[in-house]
Amino acid sequence: MKRILDIAALGGPAAVVVTLVGWLIAGMLPLPMGPGESTPDVVSFFTEEPNRVMAGFVLSSIGVVLMIPMLVLVSVHLLRMEGRVPLMAFTQLLAAAVTVVINMFPQLIFAIAAFRTDRDPGDIVLLNDLAWLLLFTGITPFMVQNVAIALAILRDKSEVFPRWLAYLNLLVAFAFIPDVLAYFFKSGPFAWNGVFVFWLALTAYCAFLVAMSYACRKANETLMVDRDVVLAKA
Amino acid sequence: MSALMERSDQGAPAGKGSRRTMPGMDGFWVFVAGDLAMFTLMFVTFALARADDPAGFEAARLTLDADRGGINTLVLLTSSACIASALTALRRDAVGQARRWILAGVGGGAVFVVLKSLEYAAGFDAGHAPDTHEFYVYYLTLTGVHLGHVVAGCVLLLGFWVRLGRRPEGGVVGFETAAVFWHLVDFLWLLIFPLLYLAR
Amino acid sequence: MLTERPTWMTWGLLAAASIVTTWILSADSVDRRWALVAIFVVAAWKVRLVMTDFIELRRAPLLGRLAFEGWAVLVPLTLVVLLWQ
Numbered sequence A: 001m002k003r004i005l006d007i008a009a010l011g012g013p014a015a016v017v018v019t020l021v022g023w024l025i026a027g028m029l030p031l032p033m034g035p036g037e038s039t040p041d042v043v044s045f046f047t048e049e050p051n052r053v054m055a056g057f058v059l060s061s062i063g064v065v066l067m068i069p070m071l072v073l074v075s076v077h078l079l080r081m082e083g084r085v086p087l088m089a090f091t092q093l094l095a096a097a098v099t100v101v102i103n104m105f106p107q108l109i110f111a112i113a114a115f116r117t118d119r120d121p122g123d124i125v126l127l128n129d130l131a132w133l134l135l136f137t138g139i140t141p142f143m144v145q146n147v148a149i150a151l152a153i154l155r156d157k158s159e160v161f162p163r164w165l166a167y168l169n170l171l172v173a174f175a176f177i178p179d180v181l182a183y184f185f186k187s188g189p190f191a192w193n194g195v196f197v198f199w200l201a202l203t204a205y206c207a208f209l210v211a212m213s214y215a216c217r218k219a220n221e222t223l224m225v226d227r228d229v230v231l232a233k234a
Numbered sequence B: 001m002s003a004l005m006e007r008s009d010q011g012a013p014a015g016k017g018s019r020r021t022m023p024g025m026d027g028f029w030v031f032v033a034g035d036l037a038m039f040t041l042m043f044v045t046f047a048l049a050r051a052d053d054p055a056g057f058e059a060a061r062l063t064l065d066a067d068r069g070g071i072n073t074l075v076l077l078t079s080s081a082c083i084a085s086a087l088t089a090l091r092r093d094a095v096g097q098a099r100r101w102i103l104a105g106v107g108g109g110a111v112f113v114v115l116k117s118l119e120y121a122a123g124f125d126a127g128h129a130p131d132t133h134e135f136y137v138y139y140l141t142l143t144g145v146h147l148g149h150v151v152a153g154c155v156l157l158l159g160f161w162v163r164l165g166r167r168p169e170g171g172v173v174g175f176e177t178a179a180v181f182w183h184l185v186d187f188l189w190l191l192i193f194p195l196l197y198l199a200r
Numbered sequence C: 001m002l003t004e005r006p007t008w009m010t011w012g013l014l015a016a017a018s019i020v021t022t023w024i025l026s027a028d029s030v031d032r033r034w035a036l037v038a039i040f041v042v043a044a045w046k047v048r049l050v051m052t053d054f055i056e057l058r059r060a061p062l063l064g065r066l067a068f069e070g071w072a073v074l075v076p077l078t079l080v081v082l083l084w085q
Helices: A002-009 A011-026 A039-047 A050-065 A068-082 A087-113 A121-137 A140-155 A163-184 A195-233 B028-052 B054-061 B066-091 B095-125 B134-166 B173-198 C007-025 C032-054 C062-084
Strands: none
Touching (some): A002 A011, A002 A195, A011 A087, A011 A195, A068 A140, A068 A195, A087 A121, A087 A140, A121 A163, A140 A163, A163 A195, A163 B028, B028 B054, B028 B134, B054 B134, B066 C007, B095 B134, B095 B173, B134 B173, B173 C032, C007 C032
16 A cells, blocks of 8 residues: 555656646746737747647646645645544645646646637737736635645644644745736736746745655655554554 | 754753754744745845846935834844843743743834834835836835734734743743744844845 | 853844944945945844844754855855945
């Protein structure tokens, strides 16, 4: 059983790798398009090689769901900490489900923007705005998730997860706050492609997924001990 | 690294000499390091933007009230010293004294929040909105995020003031962590202030 | 330094340094670059003082001290370089 749990724990880093490779193929990385880009430039991004763009974003949408097993595993461990009143475990699980949707739909909207090359340019700009702003400003479910994990760890005495992980989660929640500024800037560090939105959120989120993966694999080791104790008692 | 992660409530010496762990709760230094990384990012982007348009940034800087900023520096430093005194008192089990120091420290935080709010109000009255110059974007973001830290710190410290009133016993590690956060808020201002208000 | 400074003596040093930077070094009569360096040297010293005395980093493990006190030196240095012009 530990084997499958350890594989589930790799879901986070796998999601990071696959999603970022998808973005590279689509052309969203290395340097993403900003909100100040002209309409013809946005149109040509999606219509010049629509198949490459669609393939990239479809790959990203597949990458996103890879994190699901790991997010469930996080709640399994939170459940061990909380016992019979698993408020944070369920809060995390529900918030995580919402974050997967928020992460996934913009990838599909990007792909939809490339679906018809004869689309009205204004519509392509709209779809581009929609995908970007949904992806980067829908931050509250992510923050709820981070805070739920942090609270569970800080209230826990059993040390299933290390305490630094709680602070890391609070920090990741902090790092998402400037994202709402993306509505007010068309260029500069607070625009959606700026340091404080795209790069900070991406770094923080990748750090979250990798750290949770590491902590889950460590916690998997103690899960077996728990189970042996229960079996021995029975 | 594992030495840093050890629980600090076990045998953390109250006296002199070196201790095995970082101050505050186990792992809290991760939060401090990340918070510092984010502020560093803001400082550096501000300095880079300023280098692009020195004249415009300088003109905007002159609209700030450095006197009020200087007073706020002294207020925060005093508040930090109060919280350090509270920790010393708590280690001596002088809970009543510690609570008075905490209240004084929070009072300093409250003064800072009031002065900052007045500063924002005066700034908006004078028409210094973010859309008039890039400087005000950085000014509002840096001071705004910092002000958020001040408010969070006040709430945290007040929580300890209440808890120590109800349950005077218990360890000092929790309060030590809150104190570390409060000093962090203090020393961040020690860099924000010269960067925004003083550097010509 | 083995002896610990009393809290309010640290406060006195910090307050005095703040008064000097805010109301003397920032005066227009002081050369711009000279003032820039002086202001950030004092700021670095103050940040480090808060770390060692208030946060009690003086008694922390060496690796932690190096990381945080190193930050206190490197960030003001970087800012001086970027604002030098």
